[in-house]
Amino acid sequence: MATTATVPFTLDTPTLLSLGFALSLLPLATLLSFLLIPSTSPTYKKDRFIFFWHAYDGLTHFVIEGSFLYHCFFTYTTIPSSTAKHMPGPHFLNQPERLYGAAYGSGPTARLWQEYGKADSRWLGADLGVVSLELLTVLLGGPASAYICYLAYKSSSSATSSSSDAATKAAGYRFKMWFVAIGLAVAELYGGFMTFAPEWLSGSHGLDTSDPMYLWVYLVFFNTLWVFVPIWVLRQAWVEVKGRFIDAALVKKGGAKKNL
Numbered sequence: 120m121a122t123t124a125t126v127p128f129t130l131d132t133p134t135l136l137s138l139g140f141a142l143s144l145l146p147l148a149t150l151l152s153f154l155l156i157p158s159t160s161p162t163y164k165k166d167r168f169i170f171f172w173h174a175y176d177g178l179t180h181f182v183i184e185g186s187f188l189y190h191c192f193f194t195y196t197t198i199p200s201s202t203a204k205h206m207p208g209p210h211f212l213n214q215p216e217r218l219y220g221a222a223y224g225s226g227p228t229a230r231l232w233q234e235y236g237k238a239d240s241r242w243l244g245a246d247l248g249v250v251s252l253e254l255l256t257v258l259l260g261g262p263a264s265a266y267i268c269y270l271a272y273k274s275s276s277s278a279t280s281s282s283s284d285a286a287t288k289a290a291g292y293r294f295k296m297w298f299v300a301i302g303l304a305v306a307e308l309y310g311g312f313m314t315f316a317p318e319w320l321s322g323s324h325g326l327d328t329s330d331p332m333y334l335w336v337y338l339v340f341f342n343t344l345w346v347f348v349p350i351w352v353l354r355q356a357w358v359e360v361k362g363r364f365i366d367a368a369l370v371k372k373g374g375a376k377k378n379l
Contacts, residue, residue, distance in 0.1 A: 126237045128332040137234040140227065141183065141341070148175035151268075160275040165355065169300070170271040172348050176307075177264030185257050186228035187221065191245040194224035211245040220244035238337035240325045241318075248317060252310050260310075263303045270296035293359070301356045304349035311345050 128134075152171040156163055195217040198206075203216040211219050221232035222243035236243035274292035277285050318325055328334040 126327075128237070128330045133230050134234055136227065137231040140231060144175055144178045144182070148172075148178060155268075155272045156275045157279050160278045162278070163275060166271050166275045169296070169352075169355075170268050172352070173264040173267040173271070173300070173303075176303075176345075177261050177268065180257050180261035180264060183228075183231070184253050185261070187232055187242065188250070188253055188257055190221040190224050190229055190232065191219050191250050191253075194221065194229065195219040196223040209247070211247065211250070218244065235337055235341075238327050238333035239318075240327070249314065252313055255306070256310055260303060260306060263299055263306075267296055267300050267303065270299070294363075297356045297359050300352050304352040304356070307345050307349040311342060315342070 148171050151174050152167045156167045156170050160166060191211070195214075198216055198218060200216055206215060208215065211217075220243055221229045222236065232242055241249050270292045274289050274296060277289035277292060326338065328338065
């Protein structure tokens with residue numbers, strides 16, 4: 120990784136507010152999970168974590184990464200045509216006389232990305248690869264996360280009902296929940312790889328790891344969450360699928376379960 124410091128880390132008021140805003144989504148997602156997933160559900164612990172993670176995931180995609188896309192498409196500065204003609208393309212939105220991105224904006228969301236951009240400069244402008252991935256993340260990953268939260272809520276609520284078809288409804292919701300969660304987890308892992316692999320393969324010119332805050336908080340903490348948790352989701356999905364198909368088939372045949 121790159122190690123040359125460009126802007127030293129300073130814990131000033133704008134930085135504190137930016138970090139506080141980014142981290143505030145965690146307690147909000149936690150509160151929603153406790154309010155909407157009843158503790159009377161037999162799988163409430165797992166469901167609460169599934170709900171919490173995807174609520175946090177969705178809020179991050181919609182609010183934080185959505186603001187990144189907003190600045191990429193609507194925030195820009197104009198450069199002289201004499202300068203623009205010497206800048207090699209391709210140009211974002213085919214506008215050679217404009218530079219797009221949060222670096223040229225003002226306000227809290229622009230300041231948030233200006234802070235993160237100290238660790239990864241690609242997020243200051245409209246990097247074509249990053250913007251392409253974020254379009255999928257915000258427009259598909261965000262709604263998928265919200266849908267998983269809805270299915271976790273419906274599944275847990277149905278599991279606590281005493282109606283005759285409640286178990287069937289709960290099973291149907293859980294099937295949909297895990298099906299979408301598998302697809303989203305794979306997409307999150309792929310998106311993370313495609314975000315950083317081009318940098319690693321080209322010498323990490325956009326990354327600044329000279330300051331421990333940039334390395335361990337901005338780059339490691341805020342990005343490895345979308346590595347470890349999706350892997351956990353896939354592991355739990357494997358258990359769910361195995362229980363529904365393999366274990367159920369063995370029990371039906373009267374055979375002994377095997378560890379697969």
